[in-house]
Amino acid sequence: MEKVSFNEQWTCYPKGKNEQEVAVDVPHDAMLLDRRTDTSPSGINAGWYDVHDYVYSKTFFVPDSYREKEVIFEFEGVYQKATVFINDRQVAYHDYGYTGFFVEAKNALKYGEENTIRVEVINSDQPNCRWYSGTGIYRPVWLYLLPEKHISLQGIKITTIDYRQPRIRVEALIKGKGTVKVEILDRDTVLHMAEGKADGQFAGDISLPQAQLWSPETPYLYTCKVSYGEDVQEETFGIRMVEASGENGFCINGKRIILKGACVHHDNGILGACAYDYAEARKIRILKENGYNAIRSAHNPCSKAMLKACDEQGMLVMDEYTDVWYIHKTKYDYASRVENNYRDDLKWMVDKDYNHPSVIMYSTGNEVSETAQKKGIQLTEKMTRYLHELDPGRPVTCGINIFFNFLSSMGFGVYSDKKAEKAAEVKKKTSVGSEFYNNLAGLLGSDFMKWGATLYPCDVKTRDAFARMDIAGYNYGIRRYRKDLRNYPERLILGTETFCSDAYAFWEIAKENKKIIGDFVWAGMDYLGEVGIGAREYRDYAPDFTHGKGWVSAGSGRIDLTGKPLTEMAYTQVAFEQRKIGIGVIPVYQGKGPHSPSAWKMTNAIKSWSWHGCDGRKAKVEVYARAHHISLYVNGECVGTKKPGGNCLVTFHTAYRDGEVRAVSYNEENDKIAEAVLKTAGKETILAVEPEQDMIKRETDLCYVRFRFTDKDGILKPMVREKLKISVEGGKLLAFGSACPFYPDSYLTDVSDTYYGEALAVIKPGIGDKIVIKASGKTITGMAEVEVQ
Numbered sequence: 001m002e003k004v005s006f007n008e009q010w011t012c013y014p015k016g017k018n019e020q021e022v023a024v025d026v027p028h029d030a031m032l033l034d035r036r037t038d039t040s041p042s043g044i045n046a047g048w049y050d051v052h053d054y055v056y057s058k059t060f061f062v063p064d065s066y067r068e069k070e071v072i073f074e075f076e077g078v079y080q081k082a083t084v085f086i087n088d089r090q091v092a093y094h095d096y097g098y099t100g101f102f103v104e105a106k107n108a109l110k111y112g113e114e115n116t117i118r119v120e121v122i123n124s125d126q127p128n129c130r131w132y133s134g135t136g137i138y139r140p141v142w143l144y145l146l147p148e149k150h151i152s153l154q155g156i157k158i159t160t161i162d163y164r165q166p167r168i169r170v171e172a173l174i175k176g177k178g179t180v181k182v183e184i185l186d187r188d189t190v191l192h193m194a195e196g197k198a199d200g201q202f203a204g205d206i207s208l209p210q211a212q213l214w215s216p217e218t219p220y221l222y223t224c225k226v227s228y229g230e231d232v233q234e235e236t237f238g239i240r241m242v243e244a245s246g247e248n249g250f251c252i253n254g255k256r257i258i259l260k261g262a263c264v265h266h267d268n269g270i271l272g273a274c275a276y277d278y279a280e281a282r283k284i285r286i287l288k289e290n291g292y293n294a295i296r297s298a299h300n301p302c303s304k305a306m307l308k309a310c311d312e313q314g315m316l317v318m319d320e321y322t323d324v325w326y327i328h329k330t331k332y333d334y335a336s337r338v339e340n341n342y343r344d345d346l347k348w349m350v351d352k353d354y355n356h357p358s359v360i361m362y363s364t365g366n367e368v369s370e371t372a373q374k375k376g377i378q379l380t381e382k383m384t385r386y387l388h389e390l391d392p393g394r395p396v397t398c399g400i401n402i403f404f405n406f407l408s409s410m411g412f413g414v415y416s417d418k419k420a421e422k423a424a425e426v427k428k429k430t431s432v433g434s435e436f437y438n439n440l441a442g443l444l445g446s447d448f449m450k451w452g453a454t455l456y457p458c459d460v461k462t463r464d465a466f467a468r469m470d471i472a473g474y475n476y477g478i479r480r481y482r483k484d485l486r487n488y489p490e491r492l493i494l495g496t497e498t499f500c501s502d503a504y505a506f507w508e509i510a511k512e513n514k515k516i517i518g519d520f521v522w523a524g525m526d527y528l529g530e531v532g533i534g535a536r537e538y539r540d541y542a543p544d545f546t547h548g549k550g551w552v553s554a555g556s557g558r559i560d561l562t563g564k565p566l567t568e569m570a571y572t573q574v575a576f577e578q579r580k581i582g583i584g585v586i587p588v589y590q591g592k593g594p595h596s597p598s599a600w601k602m603t604n605a606i607k608s609w610s611w612h613g614c615d616g617r618k619a620k621v622e623v624y625a626r627a628h629h630i631s632l633y634v635n636g637e638c639v640g641t642k643k644p645g646g647n648c649l650v651t652f653h654t655a656y657r658d659g660e661v662r663a664v665s666y667n668e669e670n671d672k673i674a675e676a677v678l679k680t681a682g683k684e685t686i687l688a689v690e691p692e693q694d695m696i697k698r699e700t701d702l703c704y705v706r707f708r709f710t711d712k713d714g715i716l717k718p719m720v721r722e723k724l725k726i727s728v729e730g731g732k733l734l735a736f737g738s739a740c741p742f743y744p745d746s747y748l749t750d751v752s753d754t755y756y757g758e759a760l761a762v763i764k765p766g767i768g769d770k771i772v773i774k775a776s777g778k779t780i781t782g783m784a785e786v787e788v789q
Contacts, residue, residue, distance in 0.1 A: 001233050002145040006058070006073065012136065015053040015120065029272035030054040030136040031123070032748055038549040041126035043423075044531045045330065046133065047552040051126050054136050056119040064112045070146040072153065073103040073117070076304055077139030077275065081122035087115055095337055097123075097133060098266070098300035098322075099348045102153060127423070128332040130323060131265055131554075132529030134273020139303050149176035150231040154351040158224050158237040159393060163253045166211040166239050172202040174228050184208060185223040198228075213253050214238025214357040216293050219314035221357075238311060238357030244395045244471060244492055249514030252360070258510050259316065259517060260576055261294035262287055262524020262558070263497060266302065269561040270735040270747040271762055272528065278702040279762075281309035282692075286563050287524055288313050291578045296399075296496065296520040299323035299366040301349045310358035318397070318496075318520070319353055320363035321346060325370045325379060328420035339379070343386060350390040361394055362387050363496065367401040367475055369408035369415055371465035381468040395470035399496035402477040403452030405461040446499040446599040449476040459484070466491065471517065478502050481509055481516060495519040500558060500568050500602040503575035504647050521572070522600055526557030526739065534600035535741040538587070541755065542742035555741035556600035562706070562739045562760040567605045567622065574624040574648045580674030582624040583607065583663045587756075588614045588656045589719065606756060608718045609661045609678035619656040624648055627665035627673055635659040682711035685720055687782035689775055695787040696765060703731060703763040703786050705773050709754065718756035722777035725751050726761055730768040730788065736761045 012030055013021040022033075036048040062071075075082065080097030083090060086108035094101040109115055123135040144153060155173035160166075170182050177199035184192040184206060192206050212220040224235045243251040250257055264287070268279040280303055287295065294316035297306075301319050310317050321342070324335040338345075346364075353359040364383040370376025384396045404414050452458070453476060466472040466488075473496035474480065481493055494517050495506060503521065510516040523534070532547040534556020544550055553561050558569040570582025584605030605622045623630050625648060631641040632652045642650040664675040692704040709720035726736060727750065737747040738755035745752070752759045763771055771786040 001150065001231050004143040004145070006060075006141040006143045010056050010058045010137070012054055012056050015055050024056075026056075026137040026141055027139055027274040027276055028056075028136055029134040029138050029274050030121075031132070031134050032272045032746070034135075036549055036552075036744070040549070043127060044529075044547050044551070045127045045130050046529050047531055048549045049132075051123050051135060053120070053122050053124045056121070056137055057116060059114055059116050062109050062111050062113070062115050066109065066145065067111050068148070069106075070144075070148065070150060071105045071109060072144040072146065073105055074100060074142040074144065074153070075103070075119075075137065075139070076100040076141070078119065078121055078137050079123060079133050079135055079273065080128070083120045085118040085120070088118075095341060096334060096345055099345050100139070100304075100352070101348070125332040127330040128334075130329055130333075130530060131527060132267055132273070134267065138273040139275040140277075140305075147230040149178065149229045150174070151226055151228050151233050156224065156226050156233060156235045156355070158235060158355050160239050160241050161205065163213055163239060163241045166208045166213070167205060168208065168237075168239065169203065169205050170224060170226070172198070172226050172228070174198055174200060174202060176200075176229075178229055181227040182206065183225040183227075185225060191222070202228075208239070211239050214240040214311075215252055215255070216257065216314040216316060219312060219357075221311060235355045236308075236311065237355045240357045242360050242394060244517065246490060246492060246515050250360075250492075250517035256514060257293070257316075258507075259294040259494070259519065260292055261296055261316075261318070261518055261520035262292045263296045263298040263520045263522045264524050265298055265527035265529075266300060267528045269526070269528070269563070270737040270760060272735075272747070274734075275303040275305055276702060277305040277308070278700060280305040281313075282563065282702075282704065283525060284309040284313050284315050286559060286565075288315055290559065290565050290569050291573045291576060292524060294318065294360075294518060294520070295524065296320060296363070298497075298523075301352065304352060307353065307356045307358060311356050315358055317353075317356070317359045318361040318363055319349060319359055320399070321349060321365055321383075323366045325365055325368045325376060327368070327370055327415050329415045330423065331420045333420070342383060346383065346386060347390060350387065354391060359394065361471065362391075362396050363473065364396060364398045364469075366399045366497075367404060367415075368398065369401070369404050371398065371400050372405040372409045372461040377464045377468060380465045384469050397469050397471040397473040397494055397496065398465070399473040399475050400462055400465060401449070401475040401497075402458045402462050402480065403449050403455075406452070406455060406458040409457070409461045446476075446501055448599065450479045450499075453477040454479050459487075463488070478505060485513060485515055491515065492517055497522050499599060500572060503572045507576055521558060523554065523557050525559040525563070526553050526555060526561040526741075528553050528561075530554045532598075532741055534598050536598055536601045536604040537740075537742060541740055544742070550742050550744035552743045553741045554600070556598070560739035561737075561741075562758070563704070564739065564758070567607055567624075568602050570607075571602065571622075571624040571649060574626060577626065580625065581663060581665050581676045583661070583676040583678060584622045584624075585609060585611075585661070585678065586620040586622070587611070587718070588617050588619050606718060607678065608716055608756075609659075610681040610715060610717050610719070611656055612658070612680075612717075612719060614656050615658060617656050619654050621652045621654060621661060621663070623650050623652070623663040623665075623676070625650075625663070625665035625674065628668040630663060630665045633662040633664070679715060681715040681717045682713065684712050685717060685780060686710050686712060687724075687775060687777060687780045688714065689773055689782040689784040691773070691784055691786045693786065695789060696771075698765045698788050701765065702734070703765060703771055705761045705763065705784065705786075707754070707759045707761070707775055707782070709757040709780075716757050720757050721754050722780070723751055723753050724759055724775050724777050726773060726775045728761075728763055729772040731763040731766045731771040734762045734764050
């Protein structure tokens, strides 16, 4: 098999507007080309983009030698309703924007001459998603050339049969019959070789007695090379087995693992929906470095690049199918097609995931209140059984908002076809559906949904669905855990969606009860769309508090849109006993007051004691520590001592003074456990231009560059704010922006406002041996160079 990248030299234009054609490479997100308007039907869901349909086109030469080959295109992800034409002949249509598809092209090609492939995508039927989807060919495209007798694409499956005495089973679907040879490689060393006759399907067991196991701590990978006639294909795999039981909890290779998880959407921040391999791997690296060991792909199947990164870095994955079943959440979403398409969709997801050791669980949906209905309960069982048929080795869950199921059964559901219709009215005066409940949760705080979930009818309206999955997925139901463990002794519970403030309580109960297998916080990293639900801004950064035009991201990540961990991340690490102490300060200047509280934003504290001009003002300092008591010192003077009460968070109120703030945690004997210090930045201001890497690889990497206003020692100055203009030599600027959830400008320009003293650029390397980045504000400049290999 020959696999050829088909990502370069495309053109793209809004449907019916050929004169606006631009040259692009894929992955590409055309939604970033659209204007944002206050009448956009996408509204808060997609960040007020006035979304259009787009056409992608590419001309390519097909040699005569292709006549003897099977020619197949793979589109890993096109949002959405993609129709593919080759030489004006329709060859494929694909509904779902979050699963890939193959296109058999042989009969549509013209050999020995130029051909044209055209992909038309429909995304103007807004709203069709509750977050930013992007538009177009946002994941890679591949061209496969196979001999007539070949191994089916995604037809190789590798299953661990035993991890104690390592043994695997290799299966392969083939077109025809003949001899199949299997080689297991450890880097360049052949560990095992076997062959056998096959007619349509090959299966063989292989013992690997000295093999290393795959785990999050040691993500060791092997290669399975399968040969059949002229066709040779390779799959990477890891040797590991998953077990989920009440006796042992969730185990990998017999060892219990508590899932410390993060929900993540598919976008890559200021890059939009573009699924660059490097961007996907960077996201996983940042999450892993900050203590997470699992991700929930919310609320759609993740990319192949992300799975590869998770395999290599030891990140566990719960891959999720969809956000809807048959009740609409937005007027034009996928709900009307799930019942007809779910078998094909789930098969694609399983075929994509099967050989990835990082994938440990499937989720059939998110907050599908259909699970409170007889029809929905039956669908729960059908999907669970079907996934077991496709893949017996992984458990199945579904994220259910327990309180929402009860409300739905009473006729007050968050989601309904009628509410989805009403929410699509651009000129509506009141929020509807999830927007209404997000706003209500913001006003009432995180206790709102957690309290609601404790009501008895919530149990009645979820227990039948939970009985039809392997692991019960609780969205915001942590206050049910202990009671349900008593009432349902066979039930395994997973916090499929939780608040950041639940981390400490979750960890304490999970340590003592193996039936609590994990927690997925909403959200691990900030994301585009669903604007403002986790933001707590001041008027100088967000003059509009209505979440209208100008708002673009949710603001609810423990890690912000640029990949910077926030103080909530420090709280989480302390709660999970991964660090001793953390500290954060609520911005002392406080603008003109925050807009509204958010259930998904635990705190807006930042890691800084540099608030020049604020001497004497009230300061609120948060300290995160597991200790008997904690003391806070300002310029050496103790300003307070407090004991954490049933949590690992204490808050001090003091006067701000330039200098130093120091938090110290103590045990019961008054011995120091740990301390954290923040210092005020010096007077001189520098524009630091900081590439994440000094050297990058031309073919695989992207160059991420952070811009920070600091003093000469690198201490951040969050109160310095200027618009920056940058220039790039030796590369192409893909995106430039800040982490601010209110960002009215485009990420596609060379100008960006800073947010608490910072901004970020993403650059694709060019043909030279270095990238030179220069930046200038009103009064200051900076530059950096990155080597390209």
